[in-house]
Amino acid sequence: MSERGTSLLSIEGLTKRFAGLTAVDDIGIEVAEHEFLGIVGPNGAGKTTLFSLIAGEQRPTEGRIVFDGTDITGWPADRVAKAGLVRTFQLMRPFESMNVLENVMIATHQHTPAPHAARHKALDVIERVQLGRYATAMPASLPTAALKRLELARALALDPQVILLDEVLAGLVPAERAPMIELLRTLHGEGLTVMFIEHIMAAVLALSERLLVMHEGAQLALGDPREVTEDPVVVEAYLGEDYA
Numbered sequence: 001m002s003e004r005g006t007s008l009l010s011i012e013g014l015t016k017r018f019a020g021l022t023a024v025d026d027i028g029i030e031v032a033e034h035e036f037l038g039i040v041g042p043n044g045a046g047k048t049t050l051f052s053l054i055a056g057e058q059r060p061t062e063g064r065i066v067f068d069g070t071d072i073t074g075w076p077a078d079r080v081a082k083a084g085l086v087r088t089f090q091l092m093r094p095f096e097s098m099n100v101l102e103n104v105m106i107a108t109h110q111h112t113p114a115p116h117a118a119r120h121k122a123l124d125v126i127e128r129v130q131l132g133r134y135a136t137a138m139p140a141s142l143p144t145a146a147l148k149r150l151e152l153a154r155a156l157a158l159d160p161q162v163i164l165l166d167e168v169l170a171g172l173v174p175a176e177r178a179p180m181i182e183l184l185r186t187l188h189g190e191g192l193t194v195m196f197i198e199h200i201m202a203a204v205l206a207l208s209e210r211l212l213v214m215h216e217g218a219q220l221a222l223g224d225p226r227e228v229t230e231d232p233v234v235v236e237a238y239l240g241e242d243y244a
């Protein structure tokens with residue numbers, strides 16, 4: 001770990017079984033403070049389930065999650081989020097009856113009970129994700145790129161130390177991807193530790209400092225993104241022979 005700094009999140013032998021299916025199979029990774037870790041793998045590889053386990057939405061069948069020195073295995077999601085570990089969802093789920101600002105205030109209110117301060121903080125987060133012009137818009141009226149930023153804002157409003165991003169680029173047209181990649185780079189530069197599930201390899205390679213490849217729940221490869229994507233085992237299981 002020394003070359004990457006202190007381990008902030010330790011995932012040890014993490015396993016989740018659903019009836020006969022092992023969705024996450026003995027995953028063990030150390031995520032360093034301020035690291036940007038990409039996670040890729042074919043559909044059904046267990047990536048989202050891994051996030052659900054880390055974020056406390058599902059309990060692991062086996063294994064341990066240690067965050068900042070504390071064993072958080074089995075903690076409920078709200079307690080995990082309060083501790084500083086927050087995820088986004090692949091399918092955005094804003095409150096449709098509330099505008100962008102009110103949606104973000106639901107989150108800021110949890111740390112900042114005073115309404116004026118919660119509003120102020122929500123506006124800051126909205127500016128941070130460059131959604132200022134949509135602050136009073138309703139979610140149904142937003143283009144996909146803005147909805148993605150709203151999902152990000154709702155996570156950032158909880159003041160995470162680690163953010164788990166689940167396909168925040170999915171559904172964006174290529175012209176919308178570059179600004180989102182820039183925003184993620186900026187947020188990481190501001191000190192966030194990031195775990196990043198993504199299918200768009202150009203984005204994964206542009207941002208990730210290390211890359212975890214999952215396959216059938218297990219860890220197929222972990223390491224330098226370029227080396228990992230050239231690994232014949234990874235090419236065969238996931239990327240396909242015509243990759244790059």
Ligand SMILES: Nc1ncnc2c1ncn2[C@@H]1O[C@H](COP(=O)(O)OP(=O)(O)OP(=O)(O)O)[C@@H](O)[C@H]1O
Nearest residue numbers: 018021022023041042043044045046047048049050
């Ligand atoms: N609640 C559940 N009950 C039963 N099986 C589940 C459940 N959640 C996930 N699975 C199964 O676990 C496996 C891993 O699913 P998961 O959604 O974690 O994969 P993924 O890598 O995130 O896929 P994608 O890239 O398509 O989002 C799949 O076979 C899925 O059908």
